[in-house]
Amino acid sequence: MAARDESGATEHYDAVVIGAGVSGMYALYHLRGMGLSVRVYDGATDVGGTWWYNRYPGARVDGPGSPFYCYTFSKELMQEWDWKETQSEWSEVLAYLEHVADRFDLRRDIQFETWVRDARYDEATQRWTVETDTGVRASCRFLICAVGALSTANRPDIPGIHDFAGECYHTGRWPHEPVSFEGKRVAVIGTGSSGIQSIPEIAKEAAHVTVLQRTPQYSVPAGNRPITPEEMANARANWESFLAKMNANPGGFPFDNNPRSALDESPEERRARYEALWQRGGFTFYLDGYNDIPIHEEANASLADFIRAKIREVVRDPETAEKLMPDYFVMTKRPILDNGYFEAFNRDNVTLVDLREDPIERFTPTSVVTRTTGEHPIDMLVLATGFDAISGSMLRLNPKGRGGMSLEERWQDRFHNHLGMTIAGFPNLFMIHGPGSPGVFYNMPLGAERQLGWIGDCIRHLEKHGLGTVEPTPDSEEAWHDELTALANATLFPRTASWWTGANIEGKPRYFSAYLGGSIYYQRIADVAARDYEGFAFEPAHGTDDTRASG
Numbered sequence: 001m002a003a004r005d006e007s008g009a010t011e012h013y014d015a016v017v018i019g020a021g022v023s024g025m026y027a028l029y030h031l032r033g034m035g036l037s038v039r040v041y042d043g044a045t046d047v048g049g050t051w052w053y054n055r056y057p058g059a060r061v062d063g064p065g066s067p068f069y070c071y072t073f074s075k076e077l078m079q080e081w082d083w084k085e086t087q088s089e090w091s092e093v094l095a096y097l098e099h100v101a102d103r104f105d106l107r108r109d110i111q112f113e114t115w116v117r118d119a120r121y122d123e124a125t126q127r128w129t130v131e132t133d134t135g136v137r138a139s140c141r142f143l144i145c146a147v148g149a150l151s152t153a154n155r156p157d158i159p160g161i162h163d164f165a166g167e168c169y170h171t172g173r174w175p176h177e178p179v180s181f182e183g184k185r186v187a188v189i190g191t192g193s194s195g196i197q198s199i200p201e202i203a204k205e206a207a208h209v210t211v212l213q214r215t216p217q218y219s220v221p222a223g224n225r226p227i228t229p230e231e232m233a234n235a236r237a238n239w240e241s242f243l244a245k246m247n248a249n250p251g252g253f254p255f256d257n258n259p260r261s262a263l264d265e266s267p268e269e270r271r272a273r274y275e276a277l278w279q280r281g282g283f284t285f286y287l288d289g290y291n292d293i294p295i296h297e298e299a300n301a302s303l304a305d306f307i308r309a310k311i312r313e314v315v316r317d318p319e320t321a322e323k324l325m326p327d328y329f330v331m332t333k334r335p336i337l338d339n340g341y342f343e344a345f346n347r348d349n350v351t352l353v354d355l356r357e358d359p360i361e362r363f364t365p366t367s368v369v370t371r372t373t374g375e376h377p378i379d380m381l382v383l384a385t386g387f388d389a390i391s392g393s394m395l396r397l398n399p400k401g402r403g404g405m406s407l408e409e410r411w412q413d414r415f416h417n418h419l420g421m422t423i424a425g426f427p428n429l430f431m432i433h434g435p436g437s438p439g440v441f442y443n444m445p446l447g448a449e450r451q452l453g454w455i456g457d458c459i460r461h462l463e464k465h466g467l468g469t470v471e472p473t474p475d476s477e478e479a480w481h482d483e484l485t486a487l488a489n490a491t492l493f494p495r496t497a498s499w500w501t502g503a504n505i506e507g508k509p510r511y512f513s514a515y516l517g518g519s520i521y522y523q524r525i526a527d528v529a530a531r532d533y534e535g536f537a538f539e540p541a542h543g544t545d546d547t548r549a550s551g
């Protein structure tokens with residue numbers, strides 16, 4: 001049980017978790033199971049995180065998908081949940097997460113509609129204090145930041161945008177009330193996953209859609225289809241073997257990626273392979289291609305050329321097709337799956353504006369004005385402009401560590417961290433899917449479980465040895481950065497401006513901040529633990545904490 005201080009103003013817990021999305025929910029389950037008192041805060045009205053917010057038309061899992069985008073900690077949970085489609089719609093994932101919250105009685109320890117606006121470490125008590133916008137204040141030994149790698153919306157600051165008088169929605173903050181596009185002229189800014197998923201859906205209903213595209217994108221058919229009862233039965237019957245494969249696979253999914261190089265096959269063989277994968281669709285298009293596509297320029301070009309030819313084939317107007325032609329290394333921006341994106345440009349009610357040759361100049365209350373084609377009257381603006389990804393939500397929280405140092409100060413030049421979970425000067429603070437972790441390059445529910453397994457063990461280590469705090473040394477942060485950079489530099493990823501490299505946010509440190517080692521990461525963190533947390537510094541417990549683990 002949590003303890004309250006005498007005034008009732010501060011609640012005391014062993015752990016506070018910020019965020020009740022996929023990671024925060026599991027953090028609660030796991031730490032509570034260890035006997036810790038845990039409180040979760042989330043600004044939303046219910047669980048789900050990303051899936052609670054991203055309910056724009058067409059929003060679906062756009063990774064390898066169901067039934068393996070799920071928690072693995074409970075075999076019973078796997079046995080009782082029926083996934084309907086390979087690329088589950090947001091509502092299905094949300095229903096699953098609500099079921100998890102019910103089944104494991106999570107909500108009793110979650111305070112919704114409560115935004116954490118500050119978190120400060122106190123060296124004397126070795127505790128964190130979090131302040132919320134509802135006036136609730138909580139103190140804790142362990143601060144778990146499950147704030148989401150893609151949750152801080154990026155809203156472009158375009159002259160006049162605030163004067164636009166029509167409806168305006170960000171895909172990542174989509175309203176919970178129905179949005180009607182009927183008879184409306186809609187402009188969509190952004191052609192990442194969210195824009196590409198939503199544009200065909202909006203076009204079905206709207207009077208007109210103007211797509212404002214800055215960077216043309218590669219995208220492949222999602223290949224979404226119902227999951228058959230036989231497939232579900234097979235996943236259940238062979239769950240342990242699927243799980244073993246997931247844990248061993250670089251991306252956390254139970255697939256055998258093609259180990260061959262594109263350069264080992266003839267152009268005809270390559271085309272035949274790409275064509276077969278295109279016909280099947282889905283994320284495995286990217287994974288089953290060849291192993292050196294993200295690494296080798298020539299291999300990369302073979303796939304890029306194939307997709308460009310497909311776009312020319314699908315889009316009837318050659319001028320529009322040319323504007324849609326991507327020119328970066330394929331897969332070096334987050335690969336995209338679509339349900340009829342390029343086909344949407346064959347509709348009479350969809351127009352493409354290439355912002356590279358015809359940039360937005362300003363908004364008026366009733367239109368968007370671009371340099372060459374001038375005024376486009378609109379009733380609605382959809383911002384599919386993405387997120388201040390990976391590090392943005394940690395910086396928005398901006399915790400204050402030792403000596404009152406803010407994360408903003410600590411992360412001025414780059415996102416210093418060790419193992420993608422811990423930060424020097426911020427004792428007992430743990431990030432899930434933070435910079436330096438595989439995060440968005442890994443099956444995120446499974447990744448959260450594996451990181452939290454490590455964090456739980458680390459907390460047990462403190463308890464066992466009477467230690468008060470754990471934090472990495474600056475040297476271990478440097479070494480981790482070097483390791484991460486070496487992995488990234490062996491690929492083409494850092495050579496493209498993407499949200500992976502922070503290039504979508506002005507002034508953000510520009511470097512590839514995810515750990516690309518895939519499942520090697522989990523071996524690395526296990527090795528660190530096995531070597532008594534090599535690279536970490538500990539302080540003995542001060543012994544003045546009468547609110548210590550009570551569970």
Ligand code: N01
Nearest residue numbers: 060061062156190191192193194195214215334384385386
């Ligand atoms: O965001 P993005 P997203 N003027 O950053 C453009 C995950 N996801 O929300 O490429 C004009 O990819 C920007 O242009 P550019 C998934 O991992 C998951 O689409 O920077 N344009 C780009 O086209 C995904 O990758 C799911 O030149 C501007 C677009 O806006 C990630 O979230 C569903 C602009 C932003 O694309 C982010 O995807 C959807 C400006 N000022 C997404 N600023 C599911 O699994 C930005 N752009 C359900």
